Amino acid sequence: MATKVYAGTEVTVNDEGFFADPEQWREEMAPQIAAEAGIPVLTEPHWQVVKFMRHEYAEKGTGPSVRALSKTSGVSIKELYELFPKGPAKLAARIAGIPKPRGCI
Amino acid sequence: MADNGTTANGKIEKVSIIVSKGSLEGIYPALIMANGARAEGIEANLFFTFFGLDAIHKARHDHIKLATVGNPGLHLATWAGGLPGVSSVMTHYMAHKMGELDIPSIPEFIEMIADTGAGLYGCKASVDLFGLTKNDFIDQVKDIITVGEFYDLAAGGQIIFT
Numbered sequence: 028m029a030t031k032v033y034a035g036t037e038v039t040v041n042d043e044g045f046f047a048d049p050e051q052w053r054e055e056m057a058p059q060i061a062a063e064a065g066i067p068v069l070t071e072p073h074w075q076v077v078k079f080m081r082h083e084y085a086e087k088g089t090g091p092s093v094r095a096l097s098k099t100s101g102v103s104i105k106e107l108y109e110l111f112p113k114g115p116a117k118l119a120a121r122i123a124g125i126p127k128p129r130g131c132i
Numbered sequence: 133m134a135d136n137g138t139t140a141n142g143k144i145e146k147v148s149i150i151v152s153k154g155s156l157e158g159i160y161p162a163l164i165m166a167n168g169a170r171a172e173g174i175e176a177n178l179f180f181t182f183f184g185l186d187a188i189h190k191a192r193h194d195h196i197k198l199a200t201v202g203n204p205g206l207h208l209a210t211w212a213g214g215l216p217g218v219s220s221v222m223t224h225y226m227a228h229k230m231g232e233l234d235i236p237s238i239p240e241f242i243e244m245i246a247d248t249g250a251g252l253y254g255c256k257a258s259v260d261l262f263g264l265t266k267n268d269f270i271d272q273v274k275d276i277i278t279v280g281e282f283y284d285l286a287a288g289g290q291i292i293f294t
Contacts, residue, residue, distance in 0.1 A: 103247075114173035116171060117172060117173065
């Protein structure tokens with residue numbers, strides 16, 4: 028566990044950089060987390076996915092895996108990997124301040 | 133990057149997965165590995181050889197069966213597994229269970245894996261052996277390559293044989 032400062036607020040993150048407490052997340056923190064994760068600018072499609080991950084977490088208590096993300100958000104797998112080259116579900120979850128989704132598909 | 137395709141902290145950066153079997157249970161593990169690698173941001177290649185070619189063969193990829201004969205893991209007597217229709221029934225049942233878990237069919241899964249940016253390749257030796265051509269395979273297959281070319285492709289990463 029470690030603490031990081033996003034948008035001027037201190038938060039606790041685990042060894043992989045995921046929020047230990049999703050309640051600590053604020054939208055303003057997303058661009059900074061994204062930049063750290065190798066995405067310098069969050070465009071509209073990026074935000075769409077991030078907000079969707081947050082919504083799914085609120086509804087189901089866990090973020091979706093890539094396939095579920097693609098099916099329910101309507102964003103194609105191709106586009107998801109273009110937006111988040113290093114793993115869409117993993118990165119989007121991190122940027123959205125929710126735990127890493129556990130799934131094998 | 134360290135010599136074995138991992139970063140300084142040991143994370144795997146690239147995997148090249150060989151698919152050599154033509155049964156349902158022989159093909160799925162490779163696909164899960166490839167898809168899972170891409171989801172973790174790991175570069176992935178799939179190399180189909182021998183009966184693994186069926187998974188990318190246009191006419192056959194939708195008819196991959198579960199091996200019900202001589203398959204101790206199935207806990208089914210060999211004589212029973214050899215009865216007409218048993219393989220089809222068990223394959224159908226397995227597909228149904230996978231559907232419930234939203235595990236895609238082999239054709240859909242491979243298309244999905246290609247969409248993630250993974251490279252799909254056929255083995256030239258096997259293609260020649262079976263008298264096939266690139267046209268027999270799905271469009272997502274990048275190329276038919278030799279084992280030497282596969283090793284070049286796999287350089288700097290891990291190789292997984294299935």
